[in-house]
Amino acid sequence: MAGKDKGNTKLTRRAILGSAAIGLAGGPAVAGTYVSLGTIEDAWDVTADIVVVGAGAAGCSAAIIAHELGKQVLVLEKGPVVGGTTAKSVGGVWVPANAAMEEAGISDAREDCLRYMVRLSVPDRFDPSAEYFGTTPQAHLLLEAYYDNARRVTETLEDLGALKLIGQKFNGAFMPDYFAHLPENKAPAGRCLYVGDDAGNLANGAEMMRRFAAAMADRGIEIRKRTSASQLVLDSEGAVIGLVATGRDDAPVRIRARNGVILASGGFTHDVELRRKFLKGPVFGGCAVPTNQGDGVRIAAGAGAQLGNMQNAWWAQLPLEQALENASVPTGIWCTPGDSMIQVNGRGSRFMNEKFVYNERTQAHFEWDPVTARYPNLLSFMIYDQRSAEQYAGFAPIPPKGATASHVIEAGSIGGLANEIAKRLETISERIGGFALEPDFVANLEASITRFNSLAETGQDADFGRGDQPIDQFFHFFGPGVPQNPLPNPTMHPIASSGPYYAIILAAGTLDTNGGAVTDEKARVLDGNGQAIDGLYAAGNCSAGCAGPAYWGGGATLGPAMTFGAIAAETAAAG
Ligand SMILES: Cc1cc2nc3c(=O)[nH]c(=O)nc-3n(C[C@H](O)[C@H](O)[C@H](O)COP(=O)(O)OP(=O)(O)OC[C@H]3O[C@@H](n4cnc5c(N)ncnc54)[C@H](O)[C@@H]3O)c2cc1C
Known part of the structure; x- marks a missing residue:
């Protein structure tokens, strides 16, 4: 006391x-x-x-x-x-050179890890041959402190009974880093540990905080x-x-x-x-x-x-209407669920790799059009068909099987879906700066679907590289089921030629x-x-x-x- x-x-x-x-x-x-x-x-x-x-x-x-x-x-x-x-979190904890990596024979040398961190923390100044890799001495000291102490601190907390982390594997492999594909990443998987429960099973942030609270109570x-x-x-x-x-x-x-x-x-x-x-x-x-x-x-x-x-x-993309209605949105959209699914902007055009990391996708909303003086991607429209609605039921924000959700818009045709989206936007117009679909939205959306469908058949997303990165594949399967897709790129499947079709309006938000x-x-x-x-x-x-x-x-x-x-x-x- x-x-x-x-x-x-x-x-x-x-x-x-x-x-x-x-x-x-x-x-x-x-x-x-x-x-x-x-x-x-x-x-x-x-x-x-x-x-x-x-x-x-x-x-x-x-x-x-x-x-x-x-x-x-x-x-x-x-x-x-x-x-x-923290109690809402998935409970992943990024610990460089952790014990699970060591046991698996994965080396995560200090210099290599620092280079990777700087590469992403100051992408505009990164220089692998410069002192501190191009960042400031002070910023580098912080990163050094992180590399030098993350394992020590988390293991100390574990020794004190306040934390339990496990080197969780998914389908036999550690989770890849979000930029496992960059050449600067010399230890592309294994740094993310997860919260374990008493039995060592995969748990989450709520369990992390339960254990912290218990450890504090034990100590008075x-x-x-x-x-x-x-x-x-x-x-x-x-x-x-x-x-x-x-x-x-x-x-x-x-x-x-x-x-x-x-x-x-x-x-x-x-x-x-x-x-x-x-x-x-x-x-x-x-x-x-x-x-x-x-x-x-x-x-x-x-x-x-x-x-x-x-x-x-x-950053995290959120269902817009959840963000407008709730003081605290339940969760972000880690990876846009679905294979017969695309995200398009108000013009009806794709503007991102829908499977890439939430933090990076969200920033695509901030693109500025200098001529129209608007954010063309202020809102995004996640468009999918019955196949994705069923196979990815329960992968947020697609509702679980048998459930309905007010943020899901449904129609029998693409034109009908656009009408329903437009009506929905009108009802919240004052809260979205009057954002509306462009006049050629339907034509562009149909063209986007046609293009996406042909890319899905080949398995190569020549436009945005969907499914190309290890993290795309990891996130695509990170959900309640194991969707089946016989095509060469499991993250892409042609969108059906007939309805029903679904849309969810997405917007930029934060985890915090x-x-x-x-x-x-x-x-x-x-x-x-x-x-x-x-x-x-x-x-x-x-x-x-x-x-x-x-x-x-x-x-x-x-x-x-x-x-x-x-x-x-x-x-x-x-x-
Ligand atoms: C759905 C979801 C999943 C996530 N998954 C992960 C993950 O797997 N891995 C990961 O690294 N990150 C994850 N995050 C992000 C992560 O949860 C946060 O970045 C992290 O929990 C922040 O910890 P914190 O201690 O700084 O803040 P918090 O955990 O938010 O704690 C701050 C506390 O301060 C209290 N507070 C605020 N003001 C005051 C005041 N004036 N006086 C007293 N108390 C105050 C608040 O009530 C709160 O309890 C996730 C986030 C979400 C939403």
Whole structure:
């Protein structure tokens, strides 16, 4: 239990909030909230050594490690349960040079892995012969820290009973990285470990968080649920000495953090203003838990933190109508399901390899047409026939067999389908910037289907290379059934010449955003001058993670979240 301090004679609630308002008015572009009141030992309601903000993968990893280092830890969780977006995840964890790879004889040398990571993290500056492969020394240090610590941290958490990972094989092979096909990837499969249950069977993010929660309970680590951190308390030299949180009764609680505060509060998917202000393209929603509203970004900015990677996210295509209706969309579309299926834009033209990685496909929505001054791919229309509806039933977003879903549009002919799509768009016109199908949509869609059908017969997608990459094939079969396709490329099958036909409107969204406080390799938050802010640490999706815009492979978000959460705890504990 965190200690309870009596008395609040010098630091009244009114004083804190009044000072915060001054910080807000004079603060940086993202409104910050902080107070500078000096160290007033009797002013706190609660004292802990380390206060962790957020109980997802990053926060729980930090809490467990800090506790193991002998620190008194208090975890604040805004939501009603431990878990965050992590509990919704598939539970893949990308760990370079992990034990399962070693056992399988797969080498993942440091230099090779760093080269691959840099290749994707700074694609515009990558130079294999340059120092740091073309990235900055600081960014390289973060990647080095990740390579050097991911295995150590995850294995430590396993030793502590807080995590169980398995080297899962699918049809006898490890999952390929998302860019297994690039020449820079010298270990194209095996880095993605998966959560295992007690029996070692494949499990998921919910099981990961169940185990974390149990490990914290076993250790008596206090978790205050429905408690939202709102502002930091700084001393006269700008060091973070505590924070103010709001509990169930909306009353502020003043919490002293002797060693520091670790921000692990997820991204800003559910703050529409931050999304519009920073993300590099128009998005319509996301899968993060509804409590991920950018609090960590505002809190860190209020203390003078440098912000980074604010334009990026872990991107995912979503069924548009789910995104408009739900605060938190259940899941992203990992791989567009179906073989007799294509995605087309408002012109009726294909614009992507439908089987490639969700993170990359989603960014195809952001293409800009300079002449019409519009996003031609703002919305995508997933078109499929009865064959795919049946064979891929239950591969989201195709509903399971016998079920119906309001996001599925159905008609007997292609022309009829276009009419139904147009009607659907009209009903939500105000929320999609008036986006409508182009006048030649039907003709183009029919031509796209004819072209796709002939490519499917040959097995070669000469237009977008569908099915060519290892990850296309992996994702295509990653679902509840094993679809049959006798043609040379199992990801492609001609679309039927007669209906029924189906359409689902897709739009860009996020699993969560991944920009926020810039940190160094010790997870210390840096100020505008690149100096560490004493007592402030960040990890996971509220920080500008080491990956930048890259999604190296399955698990490339949870791996860094847990690793830098643990590093933050180690740095704070040593401070
Ligand atoms: C369907 C789905 C599947 C996914 N699968 C994978 C996968 O297999 N592998 C992978 O690597 N990634 C996956 N991801 C992404 C991954 O889940 C996230 O990137 C990761 O969980 C982020 O962890 P985190 O600890 O940073 O944030 P979170 O797990 O979101 O935790 C943040 C917590 O902070 C809390 N919080 C917010 N504000 C405050 C505040 N002011 N005070 C206190 N608490 C606060 C939130 O309530 C939340 O509980 C998936 C995502 C989704 C949606």
